[in-house]
Amino acid sequence: MRSSPAAKCPIVSSEAILADAIERALARPRKRPLVIGLCGAQGSGKSTVAAALAGRFADTVVLSLDDLYKTHDARAALAxxxxxxxxxxxxxxxxxxxxxxxxxxxxxxxxxxxxxxFDKARDDRVDPAAWPVAPARPALVIFEGWCVGAAPQDAAALVAPVNALERERDPDGVWRRHANAALAGAYQWLFARIDWLAMLRAPSWDRVLGWRLEQEQALRASGARGAGVMSDAEVTTFVSHYERLTRHILDDMPGYADLVLQLDDMRGCVAVRGTDPTTDGGMR
Known part of the structure; x- marks a missing residue:
């Protein structure tokens, strides 16, 4: 396996780095689509990067983990x-x-x-009759999401709550243990289909929260109204659901992701580390 140490990349964009790696990987003959996993915390720009990459490469499908949410009724039953x-x-x-x-x-x-x-405004799945249809035999699938490719935590790490939400609403750890068990189970079958995992690594959890607050503040400034528009306090509570696993991914995933793009506070790539996707060591 050929790998490279972290290298500075203050000018080249995350999209350009990924595009170069994808181009080289696509040059190899394949019997099924190349699946790139793209993991990034909320606000890291992963959806924007995925869309830009889809515009660069013909026969590309983008699949978001967010579009795989269970229906509202199914989550209500789980709750x-x-x-x-x-x-x-x-x-x-x-x-x-x-x-x-x-x-x-x-x-x-x-x-x-x-x-x-999935329609986030309705908090429910779109009618399957309205789903777009991917053409037969795409060359590339970009599978993006905030915890795509994540590994579960050790049981000992689940004991102490990481924030007020867990202390007050999950004091016995039932919620976080169940989520971790799900991640350790069927999610790993899903992630096993990833050929090559790339991570957009945020500088810190605090920056992730800051990005999410900035998004909502911009939404409020635009004049948007309705139940989906949150105050800063509501954003903080909402994002607290993601804090535990996001912190874990920031610490854990750089040890096994095929490519790690370190982001600065403005989402610019400031360092890159990873394997060459044209070698067997750079592909799963």
Whole structure:
């Protein structure tokens, strides 16, 4: 395996670095689509980068983990039967992993495949009749999401709460243990389809929270109204659902991701470390 130490990249964009790696990987013959996993915390720009890459490469499909959320009714049942915090989408356990596996099976099988869509404004899945259909035999699939490729935590790490949400609403750890068990189980089957995992690594958890606050402040400044528009306090509570696993990913994923792009406070790439995707060591 050829790997490179962290190198400064203050000018080249994350998109350009990923595009170069993808181009080289696509040059190798394949019997099924190349699946790039793109992991990045909230606000890191992963959806923007994924869309830009899709514009660069023909026959590309973008699949977001956010589009695999369980229906509102299914999450309501999970909240009733397991823990009330599962009413809020986001953590492992709130996604329909079987739907994701079926989607990849269709893409791998060379079929025209419906791509799931989730409407965050309604907090529910879009009617399948309205899903876009991916053409048969795409060359590239970009699978993006905030915890795509994440590994579970050790049991000992789950004991102490990481924030007020966990202290006050999950004092016995039922919610976080169930989410971690889900991540250790079926999610790993889904992530096993990733050929090459790239990480957009935020500088810190505090910066992730700051990015999310900036997004909501911009939304309020635009004049947007409605139940989906949150105050700063509401944003902090909402993002607290993601804090535990986000902190873990920031610490853990650089040790096994194929490519790590270190971001600064403005989302610029300031260092890169990873393996060459044209070698067997750089592919899963």
């Amino acid at each position: 009733r039967d397991v823990h009330p915090l599962f009413a809020t989408r986001g953590v492992p356990g709130t996604h329909d992993v079987d739907l994701g596996l079926a989607t990849f099976a269709g893409l791998d099988g060379g079929h025209a495949t419906p791509l799931p869509r």
